[in-house]
Amino acid sequence: MELKNKKVLITGGSAGIGKSIIHELTKQGVQDIAVIGRRKEPMEALKQEYPSVNFLTIQANMSRPDELTEAVQLISGEWNELDILINNAGVVSAGLLTELSDEDIINQININLTGLILLTKKSLPLLMKSKGGAIMNISSGYGYIAMPFYSVYAATKAAVGQFSDAMRRELHQYPLHVMTVYPSATDTPMMKTAKMGQMDSPEEVAKVSVKGLLNEKMNVILGGPEREEQIKINFLEPEKIDQFAIANYEGLREGTKNHRAM
Numbered sequence: 593m594e595l596k597n598k599k600v601l602i603t604g605g606s607a608g609i610g611k612s613i614i615h616e617l618t619k620q621g622v623q624d625i626a627v628i629g630r631r632k633e634p635m636e637a638l639k640q641e642y643p644s645v646n647f648l649t650i651q652a653n654m655s656r657p658d659e660l661t662e663a664v665q666l667i668s669g670e671w672n673e674l675d676i677l678i679n680n681a682g683v684v685s686a687g688l689l690t691e692l693s694d695e696d697i698i699n700q701i702n703i704n705l706t707g708l709i710l711l712t713k714k715s716l717p718l719l720m721k722s723k724g725g726a727i728m729n730i731s732s733g734y735g736y737i738a739m740p741f742y743s744v745y746a747a748t749k750a751a752v753g754q755f756s757d758a759m760r761r762e763l764h765q766y767p768l769h770v771m772t773v774y775p776s777a778t779d780t781p782m783m784k785t786a787k788m789g790q791m792d793s794p795e796e797v798a799k800v801s802v803k804g805l806l807n808e809k810m811n812v813i814l815g816g817p818e819r820e821e822q823i824k825i826n827f828l829e830p831e832k833i834d835q836f837a838i839a840n841y842e843g844l845r846e847g848t849k850n851h852r853a854m
């Protein structure tokens with residue numbers, strides 16, 4: 593896929609992995625980028641950082657369907673076209689299910705999943721006009737291998753993967769590539785309250801993701817062959833992953849007990 597001159601909408605492009613994806617897109621000659629986020633200032637700062645890019649910055653919350661409708665209307669009015677949708681915005685709240693507030697459960701689902709699905713639905717009339725477009729959905733390693741204390745987050749991310757696969761099959765007659773990225777732990781603002789060991793850099797995740805887009809890969813899985821092997825084990829012999837989770841339970845609990853980025 594050629595990215596030059598493509599019109600891109602990315603959610604959560606003002607920080608972390610999304611911001612690094614914008615950097616990679618500019619290296620590929622992308623000039624028109626619409627960004628959705630809740631806070632205005634970090635989106636406005638992108639205009640200073642990348643003066644050659646025409647940014648459409650849209651203050652909207654992924655959990656508000658009306659704001660997503662308005663966002664797509666704005667893009668339609670400004671561009672009347674859209675080639676690539678990158679569903680990246682996400683939140684996390686870790687903990688035992690019994691400890692999670694109802695609000696954090698509902699908001700993780702609304703932001704990570706319902707909002708992503710609604711924005712895709714609302715963007716599709718524009719995307720379907722593209723002569724060569726794509727939808728890139730950012731899931732998580734936990735979308736393949738769920739871990740204790742991330743029950744709700746993992747559920748949203750597994751659903752994102754299934755949504756991608758279904759959409760790719762549903763849209764096969766359009767020149768729209770649908771792909772999913774499964775990052776491992778990545779050093780972004782989302783991870784400030786988690787105690788993790790080794791993390792990938794957002795720059796690396798973005799590089800691999802955009803390379804996957806260029807090569808029209810269906811799934812971009814961070815973590816190398818070892819991770820791919822674990823995914824196979826999780827599918828064929830889930831009791832082995834259960835044993836890993838049990839053996840590491842207290843460490844996982846300690847490292848994730850304050851992990852919240854909502």
Ligand SMILES: NC(=O)c1ccc[n+]([C@@H]2O[C@H](COP(=O)([O-])OP(=O)(O)OC[C@H]3O[C@@H](n4cnc5c(N)ncnc54)[C@H](OP(=O)(O)O)[C@@H]3O)[C@@H](O)[C@H]2O)c1
Pocket residue numbers: 603604605606607608609610628629630631632652653654655680681682683703730731732733774775776777778779780781782783853854
């Ligand atoms: N970091 C990791 O270890 C990791 C691992 C696997 C998967 N992921 C996934 O990768 C994606 C990006 O994560 P990240 O680590 O880069 O996160 P991040 O550093 O916290 O950045 C999140 C971005 O999303 C925006 N956002 C959050 N909630 C939003 C909402 N309700 N409406 C609109 N925009 C919203 C944020 O802007 P505002 O706050 O201004 O809205 C920000 O631009 C997420 O889907 C995450 O689940 C991350």
